[in-house]
Amino acid sequence: MAARDDADRRAWAYLARAAEPPSAAVLALCDDLGPVDAADAIRSRSVPRGHEAALEVTGARADTDMSGDDLEIADRIGARLVTRADDEWPGWQLMALDQADTAFRGGEPIALWVRGPGRLDEMAGAGIALVGSRAASSYGEQVTSSLAGGLAAEGVTVTSGAAYGIDGAAHRAALACGAPTMAVMACGIDREYPAGHARLINEIAAHGLVVSEYPPGTTAAKHRFLTRNRLVAAMANAVIVIEAGRRSGAANTAAWARKLGRPLGAVPGPVTSATSVGCHQMIADGSAVLVFDAPSALALSAPDATLGTGGGRARSTDLLSADEKRVHDAIPGRGAVTIDEIAFSAGLDLAVVRSALARMDVSGHVQNVDGAWKLAR
Amino acid sequence: MAARDDADRRAWAYLARAAEPPSAAVLALCDDLGPVDAADAIRSRSVPRGHEAALEVTGARADTDMSGDDLEIADRIGARLVTRADDEWPGWQLMALDQADTAFRGGEPIALWVRGPGRLDEMAGAGIALVGSRAASSYGEQVTSSLAGGLAAEGVTVTSGAAYGIDGAAHRAALACGAPTMAVMACGIDREYPAGHARLINEIAAHGLVVSEYPPGTTAAKHRFLTRNRLVAAMANAVIVIEAGRRSGAANTAAWARKLGRPLGAVPGPVTSATSVGCHQMIADGSAVLVFDAPSALALSAPDATLGTGGGRARSTDLLSADEKRVHDAIPGRGAVTIDEIAFSAGLDLAVVRSALARMDVSGHVQNVDGAWKLAR
Incomplete structure (x- = not known):
């Protein structure tokens, strides 16, 4: 399937909407039949023996073919559909999703809708995810800006979820440095969620990438945030939680990072601050490494680099009187x-x-x- | 040597001043000869073969016998000399000093001058050391108070060095709770150093213990702070650094804790705060465990207790919706x-x-x- 023709593209767009992603069953069918025949099989409710699961997950949506509309909307807003057949498919990053023990809502996305000038595989390959509370403190936003700016200056893609609080501060700092940044959405790439970040999301799309496994028009829903979080973790070389309360979406992204084998960092803060409790817990129980600046964040994603690691410094004579x-x-x-x-x-x-x-x-x-x-x- | 007679007491007081403590050579001589004969041997500059080192370290002071004065001063201020022959000698705690690879200024103290109603072995056995910058931030002092108060309420002896900043806040919080606290000094127990803490030191002596291996009248000196720090670490079940800059005395105490096998904790703070840099470094390089409250500090010194450890909490259903x-x-x-x-x-x-x-x-x-x-x- 080296050359992509229009039929393939239409088939993938149909498949990306036929099941709520991710769907290993739909992808397995594609692997066996190719996208066009897989789409036909689902539409006609007739699949080869062993692929019955692909019918189950597409029962509600198989009759609705909006692939033409979806591709047209994407075209109109400067977006595209990226599939496993495309060079920019971040296959290396997404591989972790198949290898991890992710029984529920894990797995590779069926396809990815992307909007922006960035190349998906390259941005994902250079990414560090900065995530945290929507109800961030001013300390949290300040640290996020400084960290994102420092990482952006080192050529890192600052990846996040475009939410209020830490996410927004991370994207904004990267944009301020003229560096590319990637937002992974829990809604269609034509939607601006949260509404207050409409302008930010459009700026990200203008300079970096807005990415979603959900077809155009899909509204954000609670379960989609959790599913989206796995993509944030997968499409980054490390995940850094900047502020997180005792329970937060960031803790969920952190859990995905651990499941997917992504290095996990957390930024400490005052022990008197409720928005740092989650970070301290992760560091204390050993699931996250303490990150305090951009070099220590970089060291996390490239442990061979001796940037800012305490071990190296201890024997250095720099600090001697x-x-x-x-x-x-x-x-x-x-x-x-x-x-x-x-x-x-x-x-x-x-x-x-x-x-x-x-x-x-x-x-x-x-x-x-x-x-x-x-x-x- | 079950019964302590006056001659023994005088001999120990002489020996405790004859060498700059600690001195393994002097203690080895005592082990072989008993304190009275060891003191005579040093005074007369004639020791058994193999004990020449005891003469070397006592060369400058052997002629000066102030043992009567020292014991009298101690009596007058309600202090006493505690030696290996006493029941309250914290032998179990000090054992680490002989076992650790502590070539220089390590080793057991020759004897300990102690002032206050507390029993030395019991207080050391129940101790957690809270240490940190003299130039503490108000955040650091606030966290110290809260931590020391929480530990004191659990029957922990709050051990520190009576310095400005974190040390003082730790002692004060323990005293405020009516709990015993122990100050390990780098000067004689009859001295009040730093001068601004004279009243605090007297309060500690009134309710807990002021301890020093230095004879009465000894002035604080730079090398004595470093030597003292090993005693702070040895006479505690865990050492917790609350604030520390990139280089600080607290980092030295922390290094002793590691050398002596004492669990080491550090309290995080804002990554933008210079007084938390040392703490973050210790946590990041894995030499210290992140401590955020009294239960996590207690868990450090008694890892079997499941107080506040993240691992235990993760599976708890308390946090479920x-x-x-x-x-x-x-x-x-x-x-x-x-x-x-x-x-x-x-x-x-x-x-x-x-x-x-x-x-x-x-x-x-x-x-x-x-x-x-x-x-x-």
Whole structure:
């Protein structure tokens, strides 16, 4: 299926609406028959043996073919339908959905409606999701802006859900930096939800991508937010929760991140703040890593990079005092020396050397071997 | 050495001043000779073969016997000298100092001067150390008060270093609750350092304990703070850093906690606050556990207690919505049921059940087995 023809496109648009996505059954049928025959099979209520599930999930909608309208609406608003047959299908990112133990409302989307100049696979591949409370505090919004700005400057796609609060602050900061940002919606890409973010969503579509697995016209519904959250997590290399109360949608996205094997970070805040409770809980129980700035967020998605990780810093001499540095420099790279030798080399009083060694022993820079001192490691 | 006589007491007082503590060499000599003969050996500069180190560390002070004065000063201010020969010696807590790889300024104190009505071993055994920046923020002081108050109410000894900032807030909160608190000093117990905390230190001595390994009259000195910090960590079941800048004394106490195998907690704060940087770093690099309230601090020192740990809470049904609880209750303790059966039992619409199950699947309350649902675990 290298060349996409109009019939395929129509068939995918039909299939994307025939079942409430995601639907492994519909995709399995496509895999066996191709999109055109799969669409015909569903329409005619006659599928090969073993594919009965595809009929069950399409029972209510099989008769309604709006594929022409859907594609026309998409065209009109500068959107397109992206399917597994397209080069920009983010197959690598979505693979996690099939591998994870996601019995209910997991699974790959049937297809994705996307609106904007960005290329879906590239943006998803470069994405970090910033999510959090709709009822964000001003602290939360401030941290989000700073984090999103820092990530955008590093070429990261800031992915979020276009909601009020943290989501909006994340998209806005990326846009302010002239960086692409991706909004994954729980409604059709022709809808502006929440209404107060209509202008923001249009700006995202103008400079980045607005994405949805729901056909044009689909209204946001509670279960669709939960289903959408899995896509936010899947189409990002890491998920960072900036503020979350004890129960929140962000906690759901975080749970999806864990299920899908995406590194999960959380930003701490005052322990007196209700909107940081969820973040602290995730960090405390070990399900999220503490993120405090853009480098620590980047390190999360690319753990090989030694950006801002405490482990690396501990042995660095950057934080040593002037005296400590002199003492450190007076110890040779190999072998051990006495305190007197160090004091002589460094030109420092014995007491100063002793005190510096004590601190650097505790900080792990030096170690004592039978009364003599050597550099640790 | 069950009965303590006056000669022993005098000898210990002499030994406690003969070397800058700690001194493994002096203690080793005491182990071999007993305190009276050890003191004589040092005074006469003649020790058994193998104990030459005890002479080296006492070279400058061996001639000065102030033991009578020291004991008299202690008596006068309601203090006493506690040694390994005493029942209240916190031997179990201090054992970590000998076992840890603490080449320099580690090791057990020679003896401890203590002032106050508390019993040293009991207070140390019930202690949690709250430490942090002298330049604390009002947020830091507020959190310290709340944490110390919560711990004091649970019978925990709030241990700290009587410094400005976090230390002072910790002691004050414990005192305000009428709970005992212990200050470990970097100067003699007859000194009030810092001067601005004179009244606080006297209150601690009146209701709890002021402790020091330094003889009466000893002035606070930089290296003594670092040495003192190891005692703060040793004489506590856990160390919690409430605020710490990038470099701070609290980071040194935290390093001692790690060296001594004491659970280390850190309280997060705004990522925009310079006084929380050290805490965030410790949590991010995994050396400290995030602590956000008294129960999470208690859980740190007694991990078997399931107080406030995220893991335990995740599966609790406390946080489920009314619909989710009905769905949860409709699933039997054993075996799996279909969505239809759940909807029937719960008296809820299929869509509501589906949505509740989706959320509870992600939150780990339920799991799907071949299309049917059962309670997780």
